[in-house]
Amino acid sequence: GAGVSQSPSNKVTEKGKDVELRCDPISGHTALYWYRQRLGQGLEFLIYFQGNSAPDKSGLPSDRFSAERTGESVSTLTIQRTQQEDSAVYLCASSLVDGGLEPQHFGDGTRLSIL
């Protein structure tokens, strides 16, 4: 399909394990964003990639969280030594260009449950 693709859809893991979440943006979209949404809460910004510029990591909650993106392609969000408070839906979005004049398009999200 032509939309943002995220995998896995669901992930259940034990506390202390590492997890890796993947996002395939819409082809040609230079901007990519990761958000976290806890149950019943709003969207929490995590990290932003724009082309080959240095990412904006200002939203990452701790050093257990990291993300990578190669060029304008796939991004991975890694959470090390998971904690129960990391349980949430992790949403990825992409937009056509930087500058905010274009809307974001979201993937279906990864529902992460930490036991």
Added chain:
Amino acid sequence: RKEVEQDPGPFNVPEGATVAFNCTYSNSASQSFFWYRQDCRKEPKLLMSVYSSGNEDGRFTAQLNRASQYISLLIRDSKLSDSATYLCVVNTPGGSYIPTFGRGTSLIVHP
């Protein structure tokens, strides 16, 4: 004051009603605005952009009031399927172009 504020609701309206939501923003330099819809346990989906002159898409009308720094969404002839959370998004130029999402307004349309 929060950057983007929305009344969380819920707004509980009967089918066929007209309902309006506002979203206020704090930065007068904000440049582009959007409304998204989010269904329970689903991802946000773009509903419409908000243009300076106001814009309409079927039963939905979006308006921007720069002087008072708010955007609005009007839904006419509400349907049961309009029940969702409506998020406003505000983009402000700066070092890093990160859109700011409101917390959302919950709408429940009942028979």
